[in-house]
Every structure is written in C-alpha cells, then in structure tokens.
Amino acid sequence: MNEIRQSLATHPFFAGLSERRIDTLAAFAFVRDLPAGEWLARTGADADVFYALIHGRAGIEIHAADRHPLVVATVHSGDVIGWSWFVEPHRWHFDVVALDDLHLLAIDAPRLRAECAVDHELGYHVAGQLTRVLASRLEAARHQLVDVYGLAR
Amino acid sequence: MDSLADLGTMPAVEPMEPTPYRVTHSRRETVDVTTLTLVPVAAGLASVLPGQYLMVWAFGVGEIPISVSRTLPTGEVLLTVRAVGATSTAVVGTTVGDVLGLRGPFGTAWPLAAAAGRDLVVVAGGLGLAPLRMAIDAQVAQDPTRLSVVVGAREQPQLLYADDLQRWTAAGARVHLTVDAAGRSWHGAVGTTTAVLERLAERHEMAFVCGPELMMTSGARAVVGCGVQPSDIWVSLERNMHCGIGHCGRCQLGSQLLCRDGAVVRWDHVERLLEVRGR
Numbered sequence: 001m002n003e004i005r006q007s008l009a010t011h012p013f014f015a016g017l018s019e020r021r022i023d024t025l026a027a028f029a030f031v032r033d034l035p036a037g038e039w040l041a042r043t044g045a046d047a048d049v050f051y052a053l054i055h056g057r058a059g060i061e062i063h064a065a066d067r068h069p070l071v072v073a074t075v076h077s078g079d080v081i082g083w084s085w086f087v088e089p090h091r092w093h094f095d096v097v098a099l100d101d102l103h104l105l106a107i108d109a110p111r112l113r114a115e116c117a118v119d120h121e122l123g124y125h126v127a128g129q130l131t132r133v134l135a136s137r138l139e140a141a142r143h144q145l146v147d148v149y150g151l152a153r
Numbered sequence: 154m155d156s157l158a159d160l161g162t163m164p165a166v167e168p169m170e171p172t173p174y175r176v177t178h179s180r181r182e183t184v185d186v187t188t189l190t191l192v193p194v195a196a197g198l199a200s201v202l203p204g205q206y207l208m209v210w211a212f213g214v215g216e217i218p219i220s221v222s223r224t225l226p227t228g229e230v231l232l233t234v235r236a237v238g239a240t241s242t243a244v245v246g247t248t249v250g251d252v253l254g255l256r257g258p259f260g261t262a263w264p265l266a267a268a269a270g271r272d273l274v275v276v277a278g279g280l281g282l283a284p285l286r287m288a289i290d291a292q293v294a295q296d297p298t299r300l301s302v303v304v305g306a307r308e309q310p311q312l313l314y315a316d317d318l319q320r321w322t323a324a325g326a327r328v329h330l331t332v333d334a335a336g337r338s339w340h341g342a343v344g345t346t347t348a349v350l351e352r353l354a355e356r357h358e359m360a361f362v363c364g365p366e367l368m369m370t371s372g373a374r375a376v377v378g379c380g381v382q383p384s385d386i387w388v389s390l391e392r393n394m395h396c397g398i399g400h401c402g403r404c405q406l407g408s409q410l411l412c413r414d415g416a417v418v419r420w421d422h423v424e425r426l427l428e429v430r431g432r
Binding site for chain 1: 334336342343345347348368
C-alpha cells in the first residue's frame, strides 16, 4: 500500500492532488509488473484499467490485416496509458504492448470514473490531465500526418 | 558592399567565383541522402565555422546552398545532401573524381563560445543533423556531460550518422532518438522531438535547433517550456539563398537576409516572423 501511495503521489499525472485524494485513489490501485512483449490493451476490449507507468517503455500500436503492426507512439516512465476508460463506450482504441519489462500502477477505471462523478475537483484534475495527454498526442499525430521530415509539398 | 563592416562577412576569395573541389569519397547515408567528401583541386576556401554553408555548383545544372557537416584537418569538406531537385540530384549523383564548384563559406555560425560552460540541448530533425554535426563534435570535445542531443527522423533507416550517435553517447553526451513510426525492434522513442523534450527531466541553459521549420517552431517552444530563455535559443533557417552575400534579396525574412544574417539566428529575433502567412 505504501508503494502504491508513494507512486501515486510522485507520478506527474497526479501532481497537485491532496493527500486525501491520493489515499482514495490508492484504495483501488494496484501494482502490476509485465514482461516485454506482453499486451496491456487490445483494440476493442473493455477499457477497465487506467495505467500510470512507473518504469519501462510501452508502444501504442496500430494493427491492420494488410500491414505489419506499427508502433505510432511510445509511452515512458511518468506517462499514463489509456484515455478510452474515460470516454464512452470505454473500449480501447489502440493496442498497447510492453516494449520493455514494465512496472505500472493499474487503477480500477470504473471506480475512478465513479469517484470523478462524485468528487468534481478530482474529476476536473483527471479531465485536465487527460486533455494535456491528448493534446500532445494530437500534435504528434498532425506532425506525422504532414510528414514533417518528408519533402515540402 | 555597403560598408567596411561588411568585410567581416565576406569570404577571402571573390565571393561569386566558384572554387573547384574534387569528390574523393561518396557515402550513402539513407536511400536519398549522401555525404560527399571533397578536396580542393588547387587553393581551398577559407575555414568553415560550425553552422556555415557553401554554395555548391553542379556545373551545367545549377547552384544550391548546402551546410557543411564536417571539415578535416587536410582541408577536405564533407557535405551531406538530399536528392530533392535537379541540382541536388546532380550533386548526390557525382562520383569519385568528379568536380564541383564551391563558394563561401557564408552565413552565421552556432554560438559555441556562448555555450561554453553551459548546459546545452541540441535538437535535430531529419537532415537538420548535418548543420549541427560540427557543433556537436565541438561540444563533445569540450564537455559532453553538459550536452543533450535529441534527434528525430521519419523512420530508423532515415537517421543520419549512426557512428557519430554512438560516439557521442560513448563520450558521455545524452543522446535521445525518436522516430515517427517503428517496428517493435526499435529501442528508441516513437513520437516527436517536442514530446521527447517535454519528457526529459534535464536542465538546459541554451539550445541549438535545426530541422524542418514545423519541427523547429514546436521544438523551440518546447525548449522555452523547459526554462531556456528565448534569447538563448538558436535556430537554423533556410530560404531561397542565392548570392550568399546579401545582395540579391531572394532570402529575405523580415529585415533579415538569411544568406548573410543567417542561417543561424536567434529564436526571439525570428519567432514572430515565422508566424507570417505566405512568407
């Protein structure tokens, strides 16, 4: 429990939350270790866990039948994995694979959603942090879309 | 020439007259990028500072600006060129023994003296690593522990100078690689150089940034977000450089003639200019 609490308190996503809210989150979070090559999420599956990455590197991967799986973004220590748990219909939009051995905090997403619905200050914090993550990934996706390293068009 | 002060920016020889250099080595870096090693046929040009560029004649085809990626004590210059148009394709297509005409060196240099004793982050995207290579070499020779290098490329095969990246890392510099997409065997990051900068828990006091303009704009702003003063950020801008000496005006950006006042310029001097549409 101490490790969970400490990891939450020091993770950038939860920075600024009160001790009381950290305690609340710690009650439905657990530590998970995953070896490289294992899946954290598969497209279409229920997004019932929200991950805070403590150590290691995970790949957000796109898979289609007519091409090889492609890692389109990596997630590193101090990042979070997953926004699908926050947005209906709560199903993963991408595959996520462990590229290194991972040490993570796994947070029960339905319970976190319920807590956010009751504690709006916590909900505002989570929504704001997730928006920051999404904004960063949207910018990266746009740079990939314009092929910034390609020839000028 | 407008004033005696202009003498300081002029090359030692007649600035519009190309000096013949012979290709002694050609190294394929990526599918469309080649590094040529050239030696002067007779007398060579003045010494090149990190970040300066040469105007390169492919005789009978045309002339283009190319940043110098390295110089050797023997007087050879290394030019890393991407085949894009007719002239660059002709330059890339030269073989050992062919002769090109060089003018210069022209333009401003990375402010290495100002970087001495400070924590420097170098951000390079794609071919933008070439104009930074000499500056990184100099910083690695001086104090690699105070240097971070962030390099971005479209995919792993497009990353330049694999040997240098390893050497800089071995010397103690923190080298971070990122690509736009990769397979699972890739050991670096996937994402933008901006995302890498935002994630780095490193202290920086100064930044050199070179690459596609969209990447430089985003990267420079991320470096500001890391606490670096805009006046301590330097970027390398390219426009339609032609004469190299600020006479023809084709490379104008606001009040600056980038062939002479650049390519290396201070971020706070150009940030607003880069927001102008249709420039």
